[in-house]
Amino acid sequence: MRAVRYHDAGDPSVLQIDQVDRPTPAPDELLVEIRAASINPTDAKRRMRGTGPLPKTTGSDFAGVVREVGRDVAEFDVGDRVCGTGLHPTRFQQGSFAEYVSVPVDIVTFLPDAISFEDGAAVALVGVTAWRGLIDHAGLEPADSCLVHGGTGGVGHVSVQLSNAIQAHTVATASPERRRTAEEVGADVAVSYEHEGLLEAVLDHADGGYDVIFDHRSSDYFTFDIDVAAFGGRIVLYGGLGGQVELAQAALRNNLTIQAMTMSNLATHSELPSVASVLQRVLKLVDRDSLAPRIARTYDLEEATEAHRAILEDSFVGKLVVVP
Numbered sequence: 001m002r003a004v005r006y007h008d009a010g011d012p013s014v015l016q017i018d019q020v021d022r023p024t025p026a027p028d029e030l031l032v033e034i035r036a037a038s039i040n041p042t043d044a045k046r047r048m049r050g051t052g053p054l055p056k057t058t059g060s061d062f063a064g065v066v067r068e069v070g071r072d073v074a075e076f077d078v079g080d081r082v083c084g085t086g087l088h089p090t091r092f093q094q095g096s097f098a099e100y101v102s103v104p105v106d107i108v109t110f111l112p113d114a115i116s117f118e119d120g121a122a123v124a125l126v127g128v129t130a131w132r133g134l135i136d137h138a139g140l141e142p143a144d145s146c147l148v149h150g151g152t153g154g155v156g157h158v159s160v161q162l163s164n165a166i167q168a169h170t171v172a173t174a175s176p177e178r179r180r181t182a183e184e185v186g187a188d189v190a191v192s193y194e195h196e197g198l199l200e201a202v203l204d205h206a207d208g209g210y211d212v213i214f215d216h217r218s219s220d221y222f223t224f225d226i227d228v229a230a231f232g233g234r235i236v237l238y239g240g241l242g243g244q245v246e247l248a249q250a251a252l253r254n255n256l257t258i259q260a261m262t263m264s265n266l267a268t269h270s271e272l273p274s275v276a277s278v279l280q281r282v283l284k285l286v287d288r289d290s291l292a293p294r295i296a297r298t299y300d301l302e303e304a305t306e307a308h309r310a311i312l313e314d315s316f317v318g319k320l321v322v323v324p
Contacts, residue, residue: 002324003057003098004304009050012308015058017301023094023102024068030076030103031068032084035117037061037096037322039307040125040154042087047308057095058304059322061085062103063111063120073105083120083283084108085128085275087263096121097304099324107275112287119286122293122319123158127282128275129238129263130159133214134166136273137259138234142167144211147202147228149173149221151182151190152317155238157294159214161186165290168212171205173198181317185294202228209233229256236261294318 001022006014025031038061047058063083066076076082086107094101111120134140146163150156151172163170164186172187175194182190189205191198203209209230215221216239225235234257263275285291296316299307300323307320 001099002301003094004059004301005055005057005095006047006050007055009048011048012044012305014047015305015308017304018055020057020098022100025070025102026104027070027072028104029070030066030073030082030105030108032062032064032082032101032103032108033067034062034096034099034101034324035064036121037063037324038121038124038319039097039311039322041311042125044308044311057098057101058308059096059098060087061121061124062096062101063117063124067100070105076105076108081111081113081117081120082108083111083117083124084279085124085263087125097301097322097324105276109276109280109283112283115283115286118295118298118321118323119293120283122295122321123282123286123291124279125263126155126158126293126319127286127291128278129155130162130214131278131282132263132273133236133238133261134159134162134212136278137236137261138212138214140166140168140212145169145171145206145209145230146212146214147171147173147206147210147225148187149193149213149215149217151187152178152185153216154319155216157182157185157318158291161291162285163212164188165285169206171202171210173202175315178315178317185292199224199227206230212236214238226254226256229254231255233257234259238262295321297321298323300324 066080084107146168148159151160172182173193174182176192179190213235218237237260
């Protein structure tokens with residue numbers, strides 16, 4: 001089968017299409033024929049670092065059809081439509097930019113017939129990230145005000161829709177040319193992050209500050225987040241920490257809760273919900289048309305290098321999807 005792999009760390013040019021053996025599922029795994037995969041910034045960053053062991057097939061998100069079932073698996077059958085995502089460093093080694101992949105069942109769930117393979121792959125990691133951040137960590141409720149940084153990005157545009165589905169008052173930051181798009185996907189108000197008076201502009205749309213702030217660039221906005229948080233607010237950081245983040249005195253004075261999160265530890269801590277259980281909830285919203293991932297571009301495996309370049313360099317709304 002074909003698989004997009006890197007044998008060394010580096011820029012997108014290190015990616016190549018290799019002919020490799022079709023994997024054999026372990027007792028607790030499924031063999032999935034990939035119909036669509038999507039790329040996330042973390043996939044490109046892992047390639048740059050050479051996260052191993054090498055060679056490594058790139059990609060975290062997938063959607064497809066079950067072609068073989070491990071002997072200990074009872075809940076899935078050959079022919080089932082499924083999707084999933086995995087960032088665990090040892091349990092999901094092959095990656096999803098391939099024609100087939102073997103995956104542990106705790107990162108897979110059923111894909112409803114009404115949801116396309118492309119949408120299933122596009123929503124997987126970003127949907128689980130948004131749910132974990134806003135629901136599990138922040139406890140977002142209908143009466144809350146919620147600020148989402150980067151409201152048209154992969155995680156951002158899904159987070160805006162999720163906040164809107166909960167009927168929270170949702171404000172997003174976006175580039176000047178993407179403000180209207182952020183409002184189209186569900187933000188009550190979108191504010192340009194290039195606004196000279198960004199702090200005042202954001203605070204104008206939340207009386208007393210924000211109950212929940214979801215931030216992927218905390219190395220730039222952590223102090224800003226504290227300044228716009230309401231008393232007792234919850235700040236969830238899911239990326240861009242840069243160096244050490246120090247808890248400011250303002251956070252203590254205002255009784256703020258600050259939570260840093262990553263998706264790569266769900267498979268290693270049994271007290272956390274499984275990827276599959278969270279993704280199942282996200283897909284229910286997609287199936288009800290309460291949430292719709294946006295796909296900016298679609299590539300084939302031969303164009304994986306371009307997808308890896310675009311994910312970190314280009315400006316677009318939503319997700320990039322690869323179809324084998």
